[in-house]
Amino acid sequence: MKEERTASDIMEKVFITASPDTSVFDLVHMFVKNKISAIPIVDEEEKLIGIVTDADLLYKKIKPHVPHYVNLLGASIYYNGISQYDKGFKKLMACTAREMMTKNVIIAAPTADVEQIAGVMVAEHLKVIPIVDGRRVVGLVTRNNILDELYEEYGTESK
Numbered sequence: 001m002k003e004e005r006t007a008s009d010i011m012e013k014v015f016i017t018a019s020p021d022t023s024v025f026d027l028v029h030m031f032v033k034n035k036i037s038a039i040p041i042v043d044e045e046e047k048l049i050g051i052v053t054d055a056d057l058l059y060k061k062i063k064p065h066v067p068h069y070v071n072l073l074g075a076s077i078y079y080n081g082i083s084q085y086d087k088g089f090k091k092l093m094a095c096t097a098r099e100m101m102t103k104n105v106i107i108a109a110p111t112a113d114v115e116q117i118a119g120v121m122v123a124e125h126l127k128v129i130p131i132v133d134g135r136r137v138v139g140l141v142t143r144n145n146i147l148d149e150l151y152e153e154y155g156t157e158s159k
Helices: 022-033 054-061 082-095 114-124 143-155
Strands: 038-042 050-052 069-072 075-078 128-133 136-142
Touching: 022 038, 022 054, 022 082, 038 114, 038 136, 050 054, 075 136, 114 128, 114 143, 136 143
Parallel strands: none
Antiparallel strands: 038 050, 069 075, 128 136
């Protein structure tokens, strides 16, 4: 019988955090550059105060209104002002993590059982759960970590 695995056994120990004052522009850069799906937002003492996910950026707030236009003889003619659209997008990129973050973050302790974490992730449709010890983020468990664990556990049985 295999011993129960915990969050600390499978979590990502190297991860990116941001401050509440980090701009959306910088957050987008962090997501793209590091190929990640979530960034814990921490205060000056490195304590968790929120989280921003790629879904937050794509669906919740960043819905730049596409300007209305007509295509006339191959030229796009905007009839509610491209400059208005441009201003809105620039304003959006100047927002901060504080304005974007989810404040009520579902977290787990380093000793949490992997099966319980997987169950919460499925039930709550989460891609990532911060692992917190004394309000400080010590790791992240992602869907990939759970899949790796399942593969390790069940993939060896079928061989």
